Amino acid sequence: MTQRVWVTREIPGESLDRLRSACEVDVWPEATPPSAETLREKVVGCAGLLTMLSDAITGELMDVAGEQLKVVSNYAVGFNNIDVDAAKSRGISVGNTPDVLTDATADTAVALLFAASRHVVPAAKQVQAGEWKTWEPTGWLGVEPGGKTLGIIGMGRIGKATAERLVRGWGMKLLYTSRRDQSDVDNELGGQRVDLDTLLSQSDFVSVHVALNEQTRNLLDAEAIGRMPSHAVLVNTARGEIIDQDALVDALERRAIFAAGLDVTTPEPLPGDHPLVKSPHCVILPHIGSATDQSRHAMAEIAVDNVLAGLSGKPLRCSVT
Ligand SMILES: NC(=O)C1=CN([C@@H]2O[C@H](COP(=O)(O)OP(=O)(O)OC[C@H]3O[C@@H](n4cnc5c(N)ncnc54)[C@H](O)[C@@H]3O)[C@@H](O)[C@H]2O)C=CC1
Numbered sequence: 001m002t003q004r005v006w007v008t009r010e011i012p013g014e015s016l017d018r019l020r021s022a023c024e025v026d027v028w029p030e031a032t033p034p035s036a037e038t039l040r041e042k043v044v045g046c047a048g049l050l051t052m053l054s055d056a057i058t059g060e061l062m063d064v065a066g067e068q069l070k071v072v073s074n075y076a077v078g079f080n081n082i083d084v085d086a087a088k089s090r091g092i093s094v095g096n097t098p099d100v101l102t103d104a105t106a107d108t109a110v111a112l113l114f115a116a117s118r119h120v121v122p123a124a125k126q127v128q129a130g131e132w133k134t135w136e137p138t139g140w141l142g143v144e145p146g147g148k149t150l151g152i153i154g155m156g157r158i159g160k161a162t163a164e165r166l167v168r169g170w171g172m173k174l175l176y177t178s179r180r181d182q183s184d185v186d187n188e189l190g191g192q193r194v195d196l197d198t199l200l201s202q203s204d205f206v207s208v209h210v211a212l213n214e215q216t217r218n219l220l221d222a223e224a225i226g227r228m229p230s231h232a233v234l235v236n237t238a239r240g241e242i243i244d245q246d247a248l249v250d251a252l253e254r255r256a257i258f259a260a261g262l263d264v265t266t267p268e269p270l271p272g273d274h275p276l277v278k279s280p281h282c283v284i285l286p287h288i289g290s291a292t293d294q295s296r297h298a299m300a301e302i303a304v305d306n307v308l309a310g311l312s313g314k315p316l317r318c319s320v321t
Pocket residue numbers: 077078079098099101102105154155156157158159178179209210211212213215216237238239263264287288289290291
């Protein structure tokens with residue numbers, strides 16, 4: 001019998017054709033995610049799910065899908081939307097798309113760091129609004145990363161790629177947090193592994209790259225943000241839930257830190273009237289870290305390879321379990 005796969009959004013390239021030639025494929029056609037109710041209806045009887053980070057794949061949903069469900073393939077490297085333990089206990093494989101989006105996401109972190117440090121967005125808006133009056137000797141004064149201290153929270157693939165850009169390109173000194181010793185980072189980039197409090201109090205620029213899980217949710221709460229110096233710039237391309245957003249709003253309003261640059265927020269999308277959206281000291285992007293042609297095509301190839309392997313009971317190309 002032909003196996004059925006539900007794909008929760010269109011993905012770029014030809015990779016879905018490979019899937020169609022192996023099984024019956026149903027693709028959610030809309031630009032916005034299916035509701036939880038639609039998800040529940042569509043998963044019934046599926047052997048594979050190709051999901052996005054906006055889809056909550058719970059144990060209950062796996063049970064709704066049925067015993068034939070073999071694989072959940074996330075079109076993302078982050079997999080905090082999937083209950084991996086529930087999948088494991090049901091014998092369901094879980095896949096993700098690492099590496100191919102590392103450079104694109106690290107580039108985004110660097111872009112946010114510079115945009116937030118130099119008032120790029122409000123300054124450009126002033127020009128667009130026809131309000132550019134003069135060259136201002138004391139206007140738009142920003143902060144420079146050259147030779148300053150960079151703190152990377154979570155020295156994984158993207159954390160390291162971001163550090164490489166800023167240490168090699170701008171001569172930044174590197175502090176980082178990691179659960180394990182990473183002598184490669186110390187040797188190649190002159191990095192120093194420190195605890196979070198030290199990193200926050202001694203870094204001029206902080207970039208967040210840890211995965212989201214129960215230990216890292218709200219990792220940067222009011223107390224942690226309170227340790228940062230008032231000239232510090234905070235960048236987050238990981239997940240919104242890692243930062244206590246109310247605490248960030250408060251810190252920016254009090255100018256307790258200089259600026260923030262976010263590619264991820266809670267919720268996504270962030271409402272247009274949210275104080276962070278309104279803040280002149282915060283640059284927010286609509287979660288575009290991996291949004292390059294190259295990365296998204298490569299992610300599609302891996303996500304489809306993962307589904308095909310899972311359907312035939314083989315080890316996934318990129319497995320999180
Ligand atoms: N903005 C965007 O479009 C994108 C965002 N991401 C986010 O970036 C994250 C990192 O991606 P990669 O660097 O490829 O992953 P990775 O697995 O290489 O790095 C994650 C790091 O977090 C650390 N970590 C995980 N749980 C931890 C905990 N409880 N305590 C301390 N450290 C912990 C790991 O040890 C690892 O060093 C993803 O999980 C995802 O949330 C990834 C790609 C694109």
